[in-house]
Amino acid sequence: MSKAGHDRVADLLGKVADAASRVPREDRRNFLKRGLALAGAAVAGPAMAAGDESFLPPNIPPWTRSLGRGVVTVPYGMPSAHEADVIRRTVPWLTASNISSISFTPLPELFGIITPNGLVFERYHAGVPEIDPAEHRLMIHGMVDRPIVLTMEDLMRFPSVSVIRFIECPANGGMEWRGAQMEALQFTHGMLSCCEWTGVPLSVLLEEVGVKRGASWVLAEGADGAAMTRSIPMEKALDDSLVVYAQNGEALRPEQGYPVRLLNPGWEGNTSVKWLRRLEVGDQPWYQREETSKYTDLMPDGRARKFTFVQETNSVITFPCPERPFTTPGRYEIQGLAWSGRGRIRRVDVSLDGGVNWQEARLKGLVLPKALTRFSFMWDWDGSPALLQSRSMDETGYVQPTLTQLRAVRGVESIYHKNAIHTWRLDQTGGVTNVQID
Amino acid sequence: MYRSTRGLPVAVAAAAVLFIAGRFVPALAGDTGGAPEGPTIGPEVPAVEISLAYRPELDPGRAGYYGFGTTATPEMIAGWDIDVRPDGTGLPEGSGSVEEGEPLYEEQCAACHGFFGEGEGRWPKLAGGYGTLTEARPEKTIGSYWPYASTVWDYVHRAMPFFEPQSLTDDEVYAIVAYLLYLNDIVGDDFVLTRDNLAGIEMPHRDGFFVDPRPDVQNVACMKDCKDPDSIKITWDSTDLGVTPTEFFKGDEEEGETATAADPNLGLNVYQQACATCHKGGLAGAPIVGDRDQWRTRLAQGMDVLVEHAVNGYQGSAGYMPPKGGQIQLTDEEVAAAVRYMTASASE
Structure with missing residues (x-):
């Protein structure tokens, strides 16, 4: 570099230092204090202080009069520290150990229909294995002409497809067959x-x-470590099952099956076997533990349904909800999610009075088969109590049932596949409570 | 029924032709933000997204269409093909008796499942429960619920014991399964389970399953005056029970479970991930965190010994500590941090 070039760089660096030093001392102190509060909030939760007035118009906040961090300070980007509460959570008493357990996606805080990879709910039976993709193999054998073993490199040489599909545990909502006990949308759905x-x-x-x-x-x-297994009918395998290695544009997360998993769109999540190592073709089901002891639906007569694969249409209002109440009376966009394992959502209706009257909601954005579909309903809330419900209909014409209808057929001990219309009670303060009505 | 594999490319091609024939909605296909007003998406509208894999012509001279991967040899398959079907297909040579199973079960299984299969805490109950399937809180055990004995053999072999899956010999699996059948009153105390007699065992609930009949309810999309408003009763209020962790959105409670997700304390995190399963409640003879008496003699050996035992595993008089609690992906330092956490809380 020439001397002139050096001088220009030195000059520039000097200006940078100068610019940083010109941030008023008071601002810097505030900035530091807020930074500490933030760091604390990341651990302690929702204790963020209200904004400092000196940062608001007509004042110029310090971040406008200073420099932020440079590129690759955080090589893999993370959400703002202000989003530290948007995380997966679990209900500790549900399972004996967090190794074989489940966590829940923070639905109240999500937008659109895509779940960010770090927030996709987790379910595994023996923890998350750490697998080096170079040492992973997928074996396909059984009633086939040419049994093969594929490396990840082999698998990725096949032409690929990308599809947007939901994945749902059949136990979603299963804690509420007998009654409402989860006080948050994150845990109900x-x-x-x-x-x-x-x-x-x-x-x-x-x-x-x-x-x-x-x-x-x-x-x-x-x-x-669970060598998790499910028997999949050939009809599904040849229809829309995928062997996937990526989600939302990047490699699968370890907790989602890295380096490769099965994906059975619209079917109960456990059939989408993670860390997939083997596919065996046969002429009858294997009746594995996860399709006999578990993931079968006990009926009132003591018999049980088996191979209850499909996730029937379901919907829930995500705003307002217990975690995101209304504040003052006024105009609101009620929002929610609808989905069906049998195809597209055709329509969603919203009730404000516990199911006496219904109005059609608007479907927003992409309406894809076996994908979350967002709905919207504008409402001028006058501050009166209300019972909010949503009711989805899928492209087969099947209408989301009431819990009373489901219980009449299935009783309350079947654990899985509760896709009933959900009720939020909105009180005069805007607060929202999970209730069941009859 | 599924289509023949030879027929598949034809079916796929047909779908593509439908697509090319223009039976999709261009406005929807091109406009990802397009929010249709009302129920414009009906069953008559074909897929908006068309995402088919490219399939080359079948060349009879090639192995497969692509020829990727390598042949799975019989030896490779034999090592991985561990599944067992109800007809006994997949069972290896071997046998085990109820008598041999008892000590194995008590050593390997009872810490979680109880000495009589009754289940400790929320760990699965394995025995009994007969007659409860039609009652409130049914007990779905091997005896009361599982349709096939093959499933027990398959599962114990592939996934148990919880902390060291696939560590049992085939004969040990036969013996433990024999003992589980005995605990469920399905076989006598002199029974010997073998490859040849397993498929013949008739499980009590074998005829208790039927194929999914859904859709099984039919709601209608009523829009107006669908029920009497005065008839609506709130039958359940979720706040009555108070069993939900709510501190993350209700400001009036102490910070609780969720705080640990971002806890900077390595030892605590590792403890919760790898150790708490046993050391919280004392399963398998594990010293309970916070119980000074249980830790005193162990601490007397020195921290280095405790860490060494935790890292490499240890068979003590009280029970068995698996290497790294069965979570071999943990670094030695992570395990040591967890040991420090557990011992510190024991000496407080």
Whole structure:
């Protein structure tokens, strides 16, 4: 670099230092104090202080008169520290150990239909294995002409597809068959997420190995400590099942099955076996633990439904909700999510009076099959108490049922697949409570 | 029924033709923000998104369409193909008796599942529960609920014991399964389980399952005066029970469970992830955190010994400490931090 070049750089650096030093001392002290409060808030939760008036118009806040951090200070970007409360949470008493447990997506804080990767709900039976993709293999064998073993590199050479699909645990809402006990939307409906998934159609892989005549089921097995397994009917495997290695544009997160998982769109989440290591083709189901002891639906007569795969249409209002109440009377956009494992959402209706009268909501943005669909309903709230409900209808014409209707057929001990119309009680202060009505 | 694999490319091609024929809605396909007013999305509208994998022509001279990957040899398959079906397919050679199973069960299983299969805490109950499936709080055990004995063998073999899956020998699995069947009054105390007799065991609830009949309820989309407003009763209020962690949005409670998610204390985090399962309640003879008496003799050995035992595993008189609590991905330093956390809270 020439001397003139050096001088220009030195001059520039001098100006930078000068600019930083010109931030008024009082501002810097405030800034520091706020920074500390922030750091504390990240640990302690919602204790953020209200804004400092000196930062508000007509004053110029210090971040406008100073420099922020440079590129790759945080090589993998993280949310603002002010979003520290937007995290997955669990209900500790639900399970014996956090190794075989579930966490919930913070639905109240999400926008649009895509769940950010760090907020996708977690469910595993033996913790999250740490797998080096170079050492991972996917074996496809059984009733096939050419049993193969694929490296991740092999798998990624196949032409890929990307689709936006929800994934939901069939136990979502299952704590509320007998009555309402979860005081937050995150816990009533948060075993639910929606991502763009990228991978290879399972049908392509099955064509590659050549399925023998008479084959009708595929066993999917994970590489985790539970060696989690489910039997998948061949009809589904050849329809829209995918072997995916990416979500929302990046490699799967470890807790979502890195480096590769199965994805059975619209079906109960546990069939989308994570850390997929093996696919075996056979002519009958295997009746594994997770399709007999668990994930079967006990009926009042003591018999149980098996292979209850599909997640039927469901919906919930996400604003207002217990975590995000109304404040003052006025105009609000009621928002919510609807979804169906049988295809697209055709329509969502909203009731403000506990289901006496219904009005059609507006569907927002993308309306995709087996994906979360956002709905919207403008309302001038006058401050009166209300019972808010949403009711979805999917493209098959199936209408989301009431809990009374479900209980009449299934009783209250079936744990899974509760897709009933949900009721929020809005009180005069704008507060929202999870209730059940009859 | 599924289509033949040879027929698949044809079916896919047909779908693509439908797409090309223009039966999609261009406005929707191109406008991701387009919010249709009202119920414009009906069953007659085909897929907005078309995302099909490219499929080359089948070349009879090639292995598969692409030829990616390597052949799975019989030896490779044998090592990984561990599933067992109700007809016994997949069972290896071997056998085990109820008598052999008892000490194995008590050593490997009872800490969580109880000496009689009754289940400790929220760990699964394995035995009994007969006659409860039609009652409130049904007990779904191996005896009362599981339809096939093969599932027990398969699951114990693939996923148990919880802390060291796939560590049991085939004969040990046969013995433990025999003992589980005995605890459920399905076999006698002199029973010997083998590859040949397992599929013949008739589980009490084997006929208790039927295929999903949904949709099983039919709601209608009534819009006006759908019920009498005066008839509406609030039957449940979620705040009555007070069992939900709510501190993250209700400011009036002490910070609780959620605070730990961002807790900077490594030892605490590792403890919760890897150690609390046993050391919180004392499963498998584990010294309970905070119980000074239980830790005193152990602390007397010195921190280095405790850390060494935690890292590499240890068989003591009270019970077995698996290496790193079964979570071998933890670094030695993380385990040491957890040991320091547990011992510090014991000496407070």
